[in-house]
Amino acid sequence: MMTIILRRLLALPIILLIVYSITLTLAWAVPGNPLENPEKRPKPEVIEQMNKQYNLDSFPRFYVSYLSNATGYQYAKDYFSGQMKRERELSEQLGVPVPARPIFDFGPSLKYDDATVNEIIRDTLPVSVTLGASAILIALFIGVGAGVIGAVKPNSFLDLSTLAVSMIGISLPGFVIGTVMLLVFAINLDWFPIGQWGTPRSIVLPAITLSLPFAAYIARLTRMGMIDALGADYIRTARAKGAAEYSVLLKHALKNAFLPVLSFLGPATAMAMTGSFVIERVFTVPGMGEHFVNAVQNKDLFLIIGVVLVFATMLIVFNLVVDVLYRWVDPRIV
Amino acid sequence: MLRMLVPIVLLIFLVGFSVISDRPQPPADLVFINSSEVNTLDPQRMSWMHDLRTARLLYQGLVQNDVLSDDFSIIPGVAESWNLSDDGVTYTFHLRKDARWSNGEPVTSEDFRYSWRRAMLPDLVSDYVNMFLNIQGAQEFYDWRQTKLEKFSERSFESSADRQEQAYELWIETQSKFDEIVGMQAIDDHTLEITLKHPVPYFLELCAFVVFAPVYEPLVSQYERPDPVTARLIRKPGWTKPKVLISNGPFVLDGWRMKRDMRLEKNTNYWDKDSIAIDSILIPSITDPNAGVLAYQTGALDWISDVTAPYRGDMVAQKLEFLEEHAEQVAEYRAQGLDQFTIDRLLPADPRAHTHAVSSFGTYFYNFNCKPNLPDGQPNPFADARVRRAFAMCVDKKSVADEVRRLGEPTASTLIPPGSIGGYTSPKGLPNIGDASSEDARQEIINKAQELLKDANFPDDFIVSLAFNKDSGHDLIAQAIAKSWQKHLGVKTKLEQNEIKIFRDDLKNKQYMTARAGWFGDYGDPTTFLDINYSTDGNNDRAYDSEIFDSLLDQASRELDQVKRLVLLSEAERIITEEDLPLIPIFHYATIYMFDPHKITGLSTHPRTKQNAYLIDVLDDDRGPNEPKPMRHQSDPILEATSP
Numbered sequence: 001m002m003t004i005i006l007r008r009l010l011a012l013p014i015i016l017l018i019v020y021s022i023t024l025t026l027a028w029a030v031p032g033n034p035l036e037n038p039e040k041r042p043k044p045e046v047i048e049q050m051n052k053q054y055n056l057d058s059f060p061r062f063y064v065s066y067l068s069n070a071t072g073y074q075y076a077k078d079y080f081s082g083q084m085k086r087e088r089e090l091s092e093q094l095g096v097p098v099p100a101r102p103i104f105d106f107g108p109s110l111k112y113d114d115a116t117v118n119e120i121i122r123d124t125l126p127v128s129v130t131l132g133a134s135a136i137l138i139a140l141f142i143g144v145g146a147g148v149i150g151a152v153k154p155n156s157f158l159d160l161s162t163l164a165v166s167m168i169g170i171s172l173p174g175f176v177i178g179t180v181m182l183l184v185f186a187i188n189l190d191w192f193p194i195g196q197w198g199t200p201r202s203i204v205l206p207a208i209t210l211s212l213p214f215a216a217y218i219a220r221l222t223r224m225g226m227i228d229a230l231g232a233d234y235i236r237t238a239r240a241k242g243a244a245e246y247s248v249l250l251k252h253a254l255k256n257a258f259l260p261v262l263s264f265l266g267p268a269t270a271m272a273m274t275g276s277f278v279i280e281r282v283f284t285v286p287g288m289g290e291h292f293v294n295a296v297q298n299k300d301l302f303l304i305i306g307v308v309l310v311f312a313t314m315l316i317v318f319n320l321v322v323d324v325l326y327r328w329v330d331p332r333i334v
Numbered sequence: 335m336l337r338m339l340v341p342i343v344l345l346i347f348l349v350g351f352s353v354i355s356d357r358p359q360p361p362a363d364l365v366f367i368n369s370s371e372v373n374t375l376d377p378q379r380m381s382w383m384h385d386l387r388t389a390r391l392l393y394q395g396l397v398q399n400d401v402l403s404d405d406f407s408i409i410p411g412v413a414e415s416w417n418l419s420d421d422g423v424t425y426t427f428h429l430r431k432d433a434r435w436s437n438g439e440p441v442t443s444e445d446f447r448y449s450w451r452r453a454m455l456p457d458l459v460s461d462y463v464n465m466f467l468n469i470q471g472a473q474e475f476y477d478w479r480q481t482k483l484e485k486f487s488e489r490s491f492e493s494s495a496d497r498q499e500q501a502y503e504l505w506i507e508t509q510s511k512f513d514e515i516v517g518m519q520a521i522d523d524h525t526l527e528i529t530l531k532h533p534v535p536y537f538l539e540l541c542a543f544v545v546f547a548p549v550y551e552p553l554v555s556q557y558e559r560p561d562p563v564t565a566r567l568i569r570k571p572g573w574t575k576p577k578v579l580i581s582n583g584p585f586v587l588d589g590w591r592m593k594r595d596m597r598l599e600k601n602t603n604y605w606d607k608d609s610i611a612i613d614s615i616l617i618p619s620i621t622d623p624n625a626g627v628l629a630y631q632t633g634a635l636d637w638i639s640d641v642t643a644p645y646r647g648d649m650v651a652q653k654l655e656f657l658e659e660h661a662e663q664v665a666e667y668r669a670q671g672l673d674q675f676t677i678d679r680l681l682p683a684d685p686r687a688h689t690h691a692v693s694s695f696g697t698y699f700y701n702f703n704c705k706p707n708l709p710d711g712q713p714n715p716f717a718d719a720r721v722r723r724a725f726a727m728c729v730d731k732k733s734v735a736d737e738v739r740r741l742g743e744p745t746a747s748t749l750i751p752p753g754s755i756g757g758y759t760s761p762k763g764l765p766n767i768g769d770a771s772s773e774d775a776r777q778e779i780i781n782k783a784q785e786l787l788k789d790a791n792f793p794d795d796f797i798v799s800l801a802f803n804k805d806s807g808h809d810l811i812a813q814a815i816a817k818s819w820q821k822h823l824g825v826k827t828k829l830e831q832n833e834i835k836i837f838r839d840d841l842k843n844k845q846y847m848t849a850r851a852g853w854f855g856d857y858g859d860p861t862t863f864l865d866i867n868y869s870t871d872g873n874n875d876r877a878y879d880s881e882i883f884d885s886l887l888d889q890a891s892r893e894l895d896q897v898k899r900l901v902l903l904s905e906a907e908r909i910i911t912e913e914d915l916p917l918i919p920i921f922h923y924a925t926i927y928m929f930d931p932h933k934i935t936g937l938s939t940h941p942r943t944k945q946n947a948y949l950i951d952v953l954d955d956d957r958g959p960n961e962p963k964p965m966r967h968q969s970d971p972i973l974e975a976t977s978p
Contacts, residue, residue, distance in 0.1 A: 032835025035459075042459045043872065049483055050459060053564045086495055090502055091559070113374035114574045115592055123592040130352040133345045140342060182628055195620040195629040197594060200353050265341060281622045284629075286594035299835060325341060 001327060008320045012313070019312045020067065020305060027296065027304045028059055034110040034299040054110070056301070066305065069105040106309075107302035111295070117306040121288065124275070125310065127197065128287035132273030134207035136265065139214035139272075144261065146215070147222025148249060151257075154227055162219060169216030178209045178282035195284040206283040210276055214268050218261050225257030232256075259330060266322035270315040274307075362597060362616035363957060364934075364950055366637035367626055371593055371619050375574035377547045378453040381461035383854065386544050387639065390946055391598055391615065392581040393547035396427050396446070396526075397538055399858075401938040401946050403966045405756045406858060408538045412441050412548070412582065413526075422533030422894055423470070429524040434603040435550050436579075436586045443526035445548040447518045452554075453545065454516070455508075456480040457567040462545045462856070468537065470517030470529040478515075479508055486565040494562065501565035535896045536859035543857055550580040584610050584948035593619050611936075611951035611958020630688075630928050636952065637934055639945065641689070641926035642806075647740030649689040650926065654742065656686040673939045673965035678931035688930050691742045693941045694923035695754055696854035697863070699746070700729070700800075700815065701841070701917050705877045709845045716847065720790040722915040723764060724783035725798075725848075728822040729815050732768030735921045738810050745769065746919035748911050750855070750863045754941040758860055758900050761908035764915070767822065780822045787823060799828040801849040803837040808850050811920070841875040851875065851917065858942065860903040861887070867910055867917075878916035883909050935962045 035042075035050050042050075051057040055065050068074040078084045084101075106117035146166060150159040185205060186192045192205050229235060230253050238252045275289025288307055295303040368384035377389050396413040399406050413427040433441040453460040454472050456479055467473045482504055491497035517529030530537060540546060557570040573579060576597075579587045584604050589597035598615040600607060618635075620626045623643040629635050641649070657664050660681050667677045678687050702716045702725075715721050731745035744751075747763025770776035800816055802808040809831060816827035832840065840846050855862040865871055868887055869879040886906040893899040910916055925943055936950035951958040 030835070032839055042461075042463075043456075045480060045484065046456050046459055049456070049480075049487070049564060049566060052487060053561055053566050053568070083494070086498065087562075090498065093502075108571065111373065112371070112592070113376060113379055113569075114372075114571045116571055119571075120592055123594070126352055127594075130349060133348045133352075137342065137345045137349065140345075179624065182625070187628060187631060190632065193634065194632050195618055195625055195634055203353070262341070269345075282625060284618070284620045284622055284625050286591065286619065290593070297833065297835070322341075328340075 001324070004323065004327075005320065008316070008323070012316055015316060016309060016312055020309060021063075023305055023308045024059075024063060024066070024301070027299070027301055028062075030296065030299050032299050034301060054108075062301075066107065066302070069107060070305075070309070072103045072105075075101065075103045075105070106306040109300055109303050111298040111300045111303070117302045120291065120303065121306055121310055124286060124288040124291070127285060128275035128289060129273045131203060131207055131210060131279075131285055131287060132269065132271075132275070134203055135210035135272045136214060136269050138207055138211040139218055139268075140261075140265075142211065142215040143218025144222050144254075144258070146219040147224075147257075148226055148254065150219070150223040151226030151230060151253075152249065154223075159223075163223075166216035166219045169212035172212075174209055174213075174276065174278040175282050177212060178206070178279060181205050181209055182282065197284070197286050206279050206285050209283070210272060210279045214272065217264065217268075221260045221264060222254075222257055225260050226253055229253040229256045255329075259326065262326055262329065263322060266319040267315060270311065270318040274311045274314060360614075362614040363612040363952055363955065364614070364637070364947070365616045365618065365635050366639055366947065367618055367620045367629075367635055369623075369626075369640040369642055370621050372590075372596065372617075375579065375587070375590075376569070377544050377549060378449060378458060378460050379569075380545065384639070387945060387947065388596070388617065389544045389547065390583070390944075391585045391948055392579070392583045392587060393544055393549075394433075394583045394604075395544060395547040396429075396541045398946070399539075399542045399942070399944060401940060401942075401944055402936070402949065402963055404940070406940055406942055406944075408542060411542070416538075422535075423530045425528045425530075425537065426521075427526045427528070429526065430605060431524060432605040433582065434605065435582050436601050436603050437550075438603050439550075440523065441548060441582050442523040443520035444523070445551060446526055447520055448551040448555075449548040450518060450546065451509075451512050451516070452549070454512075455567060456483065458569065460545070462543075465540050465543070465545070465857075468530050468532075468534045468540070470531045471515040472517075473531070475512055475516050478511060482508070483565055487563075498562035501560040501562055504565050505560045505567065532892060533894050535899060536857055536861070539857040539859060548582060550582075553578070553580050585615060588614070595619060610948055611960075612948075613957060615947065627928065636929060637937075637947075637950075638928040639925075641928055644807075646689075646926050649928075650691050650741050652686045653689040653691070656681075656684055671967065675931055675935070675937060675939055676962065676964040679935070679962060683930075683932050688928050690927040690929070690931075691924040692927055692939060692943060693744070693751065694854070694925045694943045695751060695941060696852060696923040696943075697746050697749055697751060697919055698811075698850070698852045698921050698923060699749065699917045699919045701846075701849045701851045701876050702915070703844050703847055703849075703877060704879070704916050705844055708847065714847075715790070715792050715796060718790045719914045720786045721792055722918075723913075724786040724790075724792075724823065725819060726764055726766070726915045726918040727779050727783040727786075728767055728818055729918055729920065730768045730818045731766050731920050733818075734768075734811055734814050738807070738814050739921065741924045741926060743921045743924045746922045748907060749853070749917070749919055750860055750907060751922040751941055754855070755858050755860060757896070759904050761904060761911055763911045763919070767818070783823060792825075795826070797826045797828050799830050799847045801830040801832065801837060801840060801846040803834045803850070804831055805834075812850065815920075844875070844877050849875070852923070854923075855942075860900070860907065861890075864903060864906055864910075876916040878910075878914070880909065880914055883914070939965055 033047065035047060055062040102118050109115050109117055109120060112120065146162040150162045153159055182194065182205065186194045193202050196202050235248060235253055238248050275287035277289045277293045279285060280287045280289045291303055291307045295307065368387065370384060372388050373382055373385055374380050375389060375392065377393050380386055380389060394411045396411055397408050398411040400409045412429055412433045414430040416425055416427045418425055429441065429443060435441060450466055452458055453463060453466045454476055456476055467476060486504060491500065519527040521527055553573050557573045558567050560566065561568045576587045576589045584601055585598035586601045588599040596617040600610055600613045620629055626638050627641065627643045630638055663681060664677060667680060674690065681687060702722050703714060704717055705714055706717045708714045735743050735745050745768055747766060748760045750760060752760040765779050767776050767779050770779055798819060800812045802812045812829050816829060819825050819827055841849055853863060853866060864887060866873040867876070867878050867883060868874060869884050883906055886902050890899050890902040893902060911919065933953055934950060935953055937945055949963065951960060951963065953960050953962070
């Protein structure tokens with residue numbers, strides 16, 4: 001168990017480096033200059049200087065400088081080489097305090113002048129995590145419930161209708177379901193607020209909408225696993241020894257049927273927790289998902305890389321957590 | 335079995351914890367939304383309309399526009415009075431003694447020198463730097479600094495420590511250079527003398543622009559320092575954060591959560607705080623056009639400052655229907671000279687009346703690439719003004735405005751919205767098929783256009799491309815225009831849709847034939863629109879190069895007599911809208927608001943569309959006078975009383 005954790009953690013930086021390289025290369029290739037306000041263009045010589053300042057004039061230089069800032073290497077270097085001390089002294093000469101400097105510096109946002117990428121992630125990630133976690137919870141309850149019901153009486157009316165609902169959950173896009181939910185529950189019934197994130201009530205609608213595709217997938221996984229399990233010998237044994245039906249279903253069969261769901265939970269949780277552009281737009285959730293789309297449109301290089309790295313890290317970490325849980329739940333797997 | 339519940343328990347714990355730790359903002363007296371997230375609260379850096387609108391709540395410049403008066407006159411701000419020298423170049427502002435920063439410190443003339451110096455630095459890349467370059471010595475200062483910076487980045491240094499020290503020294507040198515050559519003198523703490531390099535008749539208009547508002551030096555300078563590598567002054571974010579920001583306007587920043595909301599509280603140190611009828615403002619970040627309207631309908635919002643929902647055309651149509659039902663009363667009120675918001679308030683309450691189409695200080699137009707050759711090297715037929723005129727005449731502007739946009743926007747025959755600038759007479763513009771009174775007149779215009787094309791030897795098989803960016807319905811407008819050209823001029827057309835960044839790049843590099851465009855004025859002078867056609871202007875996407883036009887603008891900039899000056903500018907606009915047509919004005923924008931006229935007052939209907947939200951009074955709350963604030967006419971006694 002320890003070796004697997006160790007091995008994964010060692011692989012983490014390598015994977016992140018690969019993700020970083022690919023993302024930066026692609027983002028760099030996006031046309032347009034991120035420093036230009038389209039309406040009022042600064043003079044070319046000023047643009048040139050700004051490009052220099054942000055290292056936007058040279059791919060290799062940007063590659064190295066971003067990496068050393070984001071990994072904390074630059075911080076450590078400046079700290080030990082005395083650069084930071086010098087900066088402090090110079091600031092004292094000028095009579096101004098030294099601004100705080102983060103160890104892992106993801107750089108400034110080129111679009112949002114008043115925010116650093118660190119601040120944007122700090123402000124938006126918790127929101128996305130809350131919403132994502134709630135959505136996965138809801139998806140688990142709906143999905144596992146529907147899957148079990150379906151598996152008990154395969155091809156019955158109940159099974160087919162849960163299957164139909166889960167198909168709808170997968171196929172209907174979030175903005176359709178979301179808008180319908182808003183109209184029905186927020187406007188007509190007035191049960192939930194619109195555009196005010198922060199209260200438990202405001203999480204309900206976006207969480208349900210976000211959960212539906214996951215729930216549908218979990219339902220199908222559970223159903224499949226349950227049908228497999230219910231036909232197995234140990235279930236017959238359990239029934240033969242006179243175990244109650246609910247105990248056969250929930251204790252014996254579900255235990256095995258849940259394993260594929262568990263492995264799906266890793267990437268699903270990472271995906272749900274890093275935010276969804278559509279859900280965030282429709283329900284005005286101040287999460288991180290929007291930046292995956294908008295940062296690319298604005299060619300906000302620092303922000304693109306920042307959010308992608310966060311997503312990659314979460315994906316790897318959640319997969320690791322799931323792997324560990326997996327082995328713990330099912331000791332047969334080594 | 336229990337082990338399986340562990341991930342679920344973990345998730346529940348996570349959700350519970352984050353819900354408990356997150357607190358929503360307390361309710362506010364006024365809740366309004368902008369169409370997008372605020373980019374910056376640094377006045378010298380901003381140029382987006384929603385940023386400027388927010389900044390006017392937080393900062394106040396030397397003077398301000400009286401947005402509730404018909405002529406948008408200049409009224410005192412931080413300066414209680416001012417004089418202009420006889421030669422028209424030296425302004426002396428007398429700052430009021432009771433103007434204070436939100437921390438209680440007085441606003442001094444040094445604050446303005448510091449803030450305007452920021453804007454003049456090439457380092458800051460202020461979008462409006464050109465406005466500051468009207469000040470004597472500012473251009474020289476800007477160029478000096480820029481040259482120094484360029485030299486610095488080419489120089490080699492002994493060590494990085496040496497480099498850094500030199501960068502700091504250059505910065506100190508820059509500050510004294512500013513003191514030496516730029517025409518801004520602080521006579522004392524409350525007297526500011528500004529010398530212009532030539533008379534600028536609209537200089538007070540510029541001073542009313544929030545980019546000219548002061549920032550608090552002891553705070554802001556902490557976040558600015560020279561970059562050790564390039565020596566450019568780097569602006570670290572941080573001073574615009576809530577509880578940190580110190581400002582001098584009617585409100586202070588109480589909370590700002592990215593993409594979430596912004597909360598403002600009345601500034602207890604504001605000199606005119608008694609005139610403010612609301613204590614707090616909440617600006618949630620609702621950027622989805624549909625969600626904004628839905629939130630308004632649930633009563634969560636008081637004002638939407640820019641409705642962009644795709645169905646807003648229907649909303650405007652319903653409003654017109656409502657006005658139609660009360661046509662008699664409306665006509666009567668209009669005859670009395672009442673403004674639209676006041677009329678809406680006098681009519682019976684109706685949800686349809688919450689939609690308001692307000693004329694904007696902006697114009698939608700189509701650019702022609704005026705270069706002699708097209709990007710592919712072929713001769714450009716649009717280099718010929720006759721071709722451009724013909725194409726301009728055959729755009730059915732009326733059908734674009736009435737059937738595609740459906741917002742009740744007026745068609746445009748000029749670049750500057752008529753009536754938006756006092757004393758300025760707009761030229762007539764070219765006749766357009768959309769304006770033709772009869773079918774015969776229409777046919778006559780078409781014949782005329784076809785003749786022009788023949789005279790110019792317009793090639794037969796030429797395919798005209800129309801470039802536009804995705805979203806916002808530009809595709810529908812392009813289709814309508816292309817159809818007009820096909821039908822009336824018999825030319826082939828091609829639509830080219832691109833992502834905004836690519837589209838902008840193509841415009842900048844003149845990689846297009848015709849392209850959609852829009853422009854909003856910044857200050858109350860024709861040059862705010864006309865300058866973009868000056869041959870060397872950075873925003874001259876058309877590559878339009880006319881000696882006559884340029885020389886008219888040059889003459890106007892030297893003309894001391896404002897009446898004569900406006901005549902020159904009007905002639906310049908006549909050249910681009912009647913003769914040369916580097917662009918085709920299509921319509922003047924309207925902005926769509928949503929608010930309840932029976933509840934909210936203090937918004938302006940002036941075509942300059944500048945709202946000072948601190949003037950808003952929520953009627954029937956327990957704050958403020960709760961009196962409606964209609965638009966005042968020039969002759970109203972109340973206006974005379976407040977004029978300097």
